[in-house]
Amino acid sequence: xxxxxxxxxxxxxxxxxxxxxxxxxxxxxxxxxxxxxxxxxxxxxxxxxxxxxxxxxxxxxxxxxxxxxxxxxxxxxxxxxxxxxxxxxxxxxxx
Amino acid sequence: xxxxxxxxxxxxxxxxxxxxxxxxxxxxxxxxxxxxxxxxxxxxxxxxxxxxxxxxxxxxxxxxxxxxxxxxxxxxxxxxxxxxxxxxxxxxxxxxxxxxxxxxxxxxxxxxxxxxxxxxxxxxxxxxxxxxxxxxxxxxxxxxxxxxxxxxxxxxxxxxxxxxxxxxxxxxxxxxxxxxxxxxxxxxxxxxxxxxxxxxxxxxxxxxxxxxxxxxxxxxxxxxxxxxxxxxxxxxxxxxxxxxxxxxxxxxxxxxxxxxxxxxxxxxxxxxxxxxxxxxxxxxxxxxxxxxxxxxxxxxxxxxxxxxxxxxxxxxxxxxxxxxxxxxxxxxxxxxxxxxxxxxxxxxxxxxxxxxxxxxxxxxxxxxxxxxx
Amino acid sequence: xxxxxxxxxxxxxxxxxxxxxxxxxxxxxxxxxxxxxxxxxxxxxxxxxxxxxxxxxxxxxxxxxxxxxxxxxxxxxxxxxxxxxxxxxxxxxxxxxxxxxxxxxxxxxxxxxxxxxxxxxxxxxxxxxxxxxxxxxxxxxxxxxxxxxxxxxxxxxxxxxxxxxxxxxxxxxxxxxxxxxxxxxxxxxxxxxxxxxxxxxxxxxxxxxxxxxxxxxxxxxxxxxxxxxxxxxxxxxxxxxxxxxxxxxxxxxxxxxxxxxxxxxxxxxxxxxxxxxxxxxxxxxxxxxxxxxxxxxxxxxxxxxxxxxxxxxxxxxxxxxxxxxxxxxx
Numbered sequence: 067x068x069x070x071x072x073x074x075x076x077x078x079x080x081x082x083x084x085x086x087x088x089x090x091x092x093x094x095x096x097x098x099x100x101x102x103x104x105x106x107x108x109x110x111x112x113x114x115x116x117x118x119x120x121x122x123x124x125x126x127x128x129x130x131x132x133x134x135x136x137x138x139x140x141x142x143x144x145x146x147x148x149x150x151x152x153x154x155x156x157x158x159x160x161x
Numbered sequence: 162x163x164x165x166x167x168x169x170x171x172x173x174x175x176x177x178x179x180x181x182x183x184x185x186x187x188x189x190x191x192x193x194x195x196x197x198x199x200x201x202x203x204x205x206x207x208x209x210x211x212x213x214x215x216x217x218x219x220x221x222x223x224x225x226x227x228x229x230x231x232x233x234x235x236x237x238x239x240x241x242x243x244x245x246x247x248x249x250x251x252x253x254x255x256x257x258x259x260x261x262x263x264x265x266x267x268x269x270x271x272x273x274x275x276x277x278x279x280x281x282x283x284x285x286x287x288x289x290x291x292x293x294x295x296x297x298x299x300x301x302x303x304x305x306x307x308x309x310x311x312x313x314x315x316x317x318x319x320x321x322x323x324x325x326x327x328x329x330x331x332x333x334x335x336x337x338x339x340x341x342x343x344x345x346x347x348x349x350x351x352x353x354x355x356x357x358x359x360x361x362x363x364x365x366x367x368x369x370x371x372x373x374x375x376x377x378x379x380x381x382x383x384x385x386x387x388x389x390x391x392x393x394x395x396x397x398x399x400x401x402x403x404x405x406x407x408x409x410x411x412x413x414x415x416x417x418x419x420x421x422x423x424x425x426x427x428x429x430x431x432x433x434x435x436x437x438x439x440x441x442x443x444x445x446x447x448x449x450x451x452x453x454x455x456x457x458x459x460x461x462x463x464x465x466x467x468x469x470x471x472x473x474x475x476x477x478x479x480x481x482x483x484x485x486x487x488x489x490x491x492x493x494x495x496x497x498x499x500x501x502x503x504x505x506x507x508x509x510x511x512x513x514x515x516x517x518x519x520x521x522x523x524x525x526x527x528x529x530x531x532x533x534x
Numbered sequence: 535x536x537x538x539x540x541x542x543x544x545x546x547x548x549x550x551x552x553x554x555x556x557x558x559x560x561x562x563x564x565x566x567x568x569x570x571x572x573x574x575x576x577x578x579x580x581x582x583x584x585x586x587x588x589x590x591x592x593x594x595x596x597x598x599x600x601x602x603x604x605x606x607x608x609x610x611x612x613x614x615x616x617x618x619x620x621x622x623x624x625x626x627x628x629x630x631x632x633x634x635x636x637x638x639x640x641x642x643x644x645x646x647x648x649x650x651x652x653x654x655x656x657x658x659x660x661x662x663x664x665x666x667x668x669x670x671x672x673x674x675x676x677x678x679x680x681x682x683x684x685x686x687x688x689x690x691x692x693x694x695x696x697x698x699x700x701x702x703x704x705x706x707x708x709x710x711x712x713x714x715x716x717x718x719x720x721x722x723x724x725x726x727x728x729x730x731x732x733x734x735x736x737x738x739x740x741x742x743x744x745x746x747x748x749x750x751x752x753x754x755x756x757x758x759x760x761x762x763x764x765x766x767x768x769x770x771x772x773x774x775x776x777x778x779x780x781x782x783x784x785x786x787x788x789x790x791x792x793x794x795x796x797x798x799x800x801x802x803x804x805x806x807x808x809x810x811x812x813x814x815x816x817x818x819x820x821x822x823x824x825x826x827x828x829x830x831x832x833x834x835x836x837x838x839x840x841x842x843x844x845x846x847x848x849x850x851x852x853x854x855x856x857x858x859x860x861x862x863x864x
Contacts, residue, residue, distance in 0.1 A: 070311070070363045070389070071788050072169040090166065090785030091722060092712065097288060099318040100428045111169060113366065113419060114789075116258065117286025118315050121366050121425050125164050127418040132168065135178045135392065142181050167781075170788070176775070176845035183846070214848025276538055285790075510542060510549050520791060532851045533841070 070115045072123055075108050087114060173390035174213075182395035183218040189402045190220040198224045198354055199401060200347065200493055202340055203309075203361035204231035204521025205389055211530040213391040223398070226353055229343060229447065229491040230361060231521035232308045233260045234514075236336060237445045238479035241266035241515070243334060244305045246473055247466060248279040254297060256290050257305040258312075259283045263509075263518040267479050270518075287319040294331045303332045303466045311363040313337040313455060314428035317435045320457075320464060334466040335457055338442065340364050341372050342453035348380050352494035357401045359394065360386035362416050369424025370414050381410040388416035435461060443478065445515070446488020487514035490523050497527040504528060548854050550752070570765070571688060572614040572748055573677075579684050582617035584608060585676040591669060593636065595713040597724030598800075600673060601643035606729050606800060607751070608677040609651040613731040614747045614803065616686045616738065617679030619653040625674040626658075630665045640671070650729045653677070683738050690745045691766035696812035697830040698805045700733060701726065701823035702778040703755050707797030708786040723782040728801030733822050737805070740818050746806035753855050755795045758804045759830075759840040760854045767837050772830035772852065775845045780825070796855040806832070 073087035073096075083098045085106060097118045098106055106112065111123040172178075190197075201207055207227045210216065216225055229235050245266045248255035255271065262283050263270050275281040280300070282293065287304055294302040306316040316333060323331045340361060348355055360373055365386045373384045383404040387397030397415040404410060414420050435458060442454030457465045467474065481487055484502045489495040497503050497516070507513040508528060516522035542549040559567060566574050573584035588604045598606075609619040624644070628637070648654060705726040712723055730749060737744055746766075748758045755777070759770045779787075779794040787794050807815045812828055819826035835841065840852040 070366075072166065074166045088166070089789055090170075091782035092785035092789060094789070097286070097318065099321070100314055100425060100431070102427050111164070111166065113363070115311060115363060116315055117288060118318065120311070120363065120428070121419060123169065124418045128164055128169060129162060131396075131418060132164075132172050133162070135172070135175070135181070138181050138185070139177055142184065170784075179846040212850075213846075214844060214850055217848045218846070272540065276540055529853070530850045532853075533849055 070113045070120060073112055073114050075106055075110045075112055075119075078106060078108055080104070085119065087112065087119070089114075170390075173388065173392045175392060178392045179213070179218070179395055182392070182399050186218075186223065186395070186399050186402055187220050189399070189406055190222050193222060193402070193405055196222040196224055197356045197402070197405060198226050199357045199359060199398065200226040200228045200355045201359040201394075202228040202230045202344060203359075203364065204228075204234070204519065204523070204526075205362065206230070206359055206387070206394060207523050208521060208526045208530075209389055209391055209394055211526040213394075214530070214533075215391065215394060217533075218395075219398075223402070226355055226493040227490065227496065227523040228347065228493060229444065230309070230340070231491075231516065231519050231523070232312070232336070232338060233264050233519040234487065234516045234522045235338065235444045235447070235491060236264075236307070236515070237443050238265075238267050238481065239475050239477060240336060240443075242268060242475050242479070243467075244271055245269065245274055246475065247303050247305070247334065247470060248274040248281050249277070250301075250470075250473075252300050254280045254282060254293060254300050254302045255305060256282050256284055256293060256302055258307060259285075260519050260521075261305060261307060263512060264515045265512055265518070287315050288322065290319060290331055291322060291326070291328065294328055298330060301330050301332060303334055305334045305336070307336050309338060309340055309361070309364050310368040311361075311366070313436065314367060314425075314431045317428075317431040320435050320461065321431065323464065332464050332466040332469060333457065335436070335455055337436070337455040338444070339438075339453050339455070341376055342450050343444065343447070344373075344376055345380075346447060346450050347493055348376075348382060350492055350494070352489070352492060355382065355493060357383040357385070357404070359397050359401070360384045362387060362389050362393070362419070365414075365416070365420045365424070367425050367428050369422055370412065370420050371422045371424075373412050377410065377412045383410045384412050386412075386414045386416055386420050388419065444491070445481070446491040482513050485514040487516045487524070490516055497524040498531065500524070551854070569687070569689070570761070572611040573617065573679070575615060575681065580681060582612045582615040582679045582681055583677070584611040585674065586611065587672060587674040589669070589672050590710065592713055593640065593670060595725060596709055598727040599640055599643050600671060601640035602647050603727055603800060604673040604675045605644050605647035605651065605653075606727055608675040609647070609653060609679075610730045610749045610801075610803075612677050612679035613729075613734045614686075614749055615679070615681060616683035616734065616744060616747065617681045618735075619651045619677055619679045619731060621656045621678045622648070622653055623676045624655045624658040625660075627661045627663060627668050627672045629668050629670050630662060632670055637671070647729055651731050653679075682735075683744055686744050686747050688746055688748065688762050688765035691762055691768050691770075691806050691832050692745075693768060693832050693834050694809050695745060695806050695832040696809050696815075696828055697759070697770060697772070697832065698807070698812065698815055698819060698826065698828050699750075699755065699778065700730075700803045700805065700819050700826050701801075702780045702783070702825040703750065703799055703802055704779060704783040704787070704794035704797035705802070706800040707754065707792075708783040708794075710798075711786060711790065723780075723786070726799055726801035730801065730803055733803075733819070736818050736821070737815065740814060742807055742811050742815050742818065744805065744807060747803060749801075749803040750799045752798050754797045754799065755804060756793075756840070756852050756855055757796075759852065762806070763840050764838050766832075769833045769835040769837055770830055770840045771833050771835065772840065772842050773845075774842045776827050776829045778825040778827045795852060
């Protein structure tokens with residue numbers, strides 16, 4: 067019920083306080099009554115909740131999060147690799 | 162790096178990232194000399210946790226306690242009966258969100274009412290009431306409004322339109338509740354010892370993360386506001402564990418891409434126009450939580466179904482079936498599988514308590530996803 | 535069970551099964567019916583025989599209409615027993631006031647689909663009922679086919695066999711939801727409604743030994759896998775990441791809180807073959823749909839259940855869907 071979907075705005079009708087959003091190829095209308103006039107632009111990523119745009123998704127913050135995850139993964143990979151090499155070096159079966 | 166919509170879904174559900182956080186949490190938890198009980202307040206988080214099998218990734222000393230964040234589940238039976246009674250009125254079309262349809266009151270659910278001939282409609286958005294009212298001028302359209310802070314402004318938006326358009330045949334029945342007051346009761350509950358909270362995602366989007374600041378200041382428990390996707394929840398848990406390692410208890414926001422400190426002011430203004438806090442409201446399984454629910458301001462009494470139909474709405478407290486432990490589950494004192502009728506007499510097709518039929522109910526989550534734990 | 539029939543009883547899932555067993559199977563008891571396959575195998579394994587009613591709303595949707603569905607649905611049930619569809623009956627119940635032009639379009643669709651299957655309508659019935667007695671048009675078709683590959687059965691699965699799906703899942707259910715009045719969505723989405731016998735024939739001619747075959751209609755992929763796990767008393771383990779789902783279907787599922795594995799299909803089937811045949815079968819399927827995939831294996835881990843394994847090392851049961859499936863989808 068507090069379910070909220072990230073979508074992209076494809077059309078804005080300020081007068082009707084509504085917009086059209088796209089969620090992975092599926093388009094539907096949503097109300098802009100929760101947003102101040104002019105706040106939402108075509109191309110923005112927004113969160114939808116029961117037919118309303120609830121707020122805008124901060125693309126910069128999303129990018130920062132995703133980049134952080136990439137770094138974490140890279141660090142883990144590096145550790146795994148070092149651990150594997152270490153295990154290999156210390157392998158008793160080596161002559 | 163340019164973000165596409167797909168990234169906002171897929172990348173926050175990425176299997177490798179989930180595994181990575183599982184590893185970080187595991188390593189950090191080893192350095193803790195205690196168990197941490199983490200409560201996720203929001204039912205949506207309960208579903209994410211269960212759907213993605215996150216308990217299977219947790220070390221022994223991290224324990225989930227499920228919270229009462231299911232706005233339908235926390236409504237006592239007598240209040241659900243309000244919906245039933247209103248629906249059974251001859252000239253009423255009862256409209257509500259999908260979640261309410263199967264919730265059992267003492268006389269049955271809205272689905273039962275419908276099969277007895279009541280006109281019950283479920284909608285995706287409250288604004289759909291406008292068309293229903295227009296198409297049925299001789300009927301009263303009553304919107305049975307449920308939900309936490311996330312959903313409250315949408316009911317306000319409906320009222321705003323009803324007034325602007327001069328619609329005379331729409332009424333609302335308000336059952337909106339708020340989160341911080343519930344957290345206070347829960348943290349003081351001695352049945353379970355909650356050490357930290359995963360703060361709700363979308364309640365916080367609307368109300369702002371600042372609403373938890375007084376709580377953190379008073380009770381010194383970490384609160385990390387996390388997003389809905391499994392990576393968000395895992396990162397949130399990781400942040401909580403780090404707080405314990407560093408001896409902190411602060412309010413943090415993991416869900417930075419959507420949550421700000423002040424929230425959506427426009428939506429809050431809509432709320433303030435129409436609603437005020439009730440003095441008391443009975444939460445199922447928890448009892449009265451003062452100032453935890455909303456009612457329509459008296460200036461709008463003409464739209465208030467609770468006022469207009471006061472003489473037929475039941476007020477006597479009705480308790481749950483004696484074998485139903487929804488109350489304990491909502492308080493975080495028990496988990497669904499501990500209920501003797503879980504999955505047998507009580508399942509989604511034949512629910513004894515609301516927790517089994519709400520999309521955010523803990524029992525529903527366990528029934529659907531929890532059998533391999 | 536409750537005292538009145540509810541919409542959930544028609545959902546193809548748990549409640550539906552309960553209704554069928556407690557009321558119908560109880561009184562119609564016989565060994566052929568008890569096998570609960572897509573079509574009845576009669577006359578010593580020579581013929582397949584089946585029936586289906588079509589109540590879909592709306593009548594016309596992107597990629598098809600109730601007529602196409604009425605022929606595909608029944609012919610596919612026959613094809614799923616390895617039978618070539620030969621003869622159909624067609625019974626219609628028409629609401630007073632229904633537009634003749636629409637009726638013509640629907641019957642034309644049926645004609646086209648019959649040609650694809652190489653089948654003929656040889657008998658039928660027409661009823662017209664007063665306004666309000668049915669929702670525009672209901673069609674029933676019954677079909678008979680000649681079995682080309684014997685032994686296809688939901689009870690034939692054994693450990694180590696492979697499970698494949700013929701294309702991406704959930705398109706039909708998602709399309710119907712999108713097209714239904716009251717939910718205004720716009721997308722390129724269309725139903726997967728199609729006649730399956732040609733693909734089955736391809737598999738048979740490629741020499742693949744089909745163990746089990748079923749089209750994933752009401753209840754979706756989840757329903758088929760659970761029926762197989764139950765009938766064969768084995769476990770089906772599915773790699774969640776390998777189940778193909780189109781982006782637009784994902785979008786509808788996100789918006790409305792569904793899971794694609796529970797949505798209905800009208801032109802997608804699930805196939806079980808020996809592990810050794812899996813690659814060849816996949817190639818065969820991919821020649822029609824690139825999205826065909828191997829999605830899992832048969833094991834003995836949790837007999838009678840279906841397990842979904844995630845790519846991050848967790849697992850959960852994928853159970854039979856319950857509850858009302860909101861629009862009438864077939």
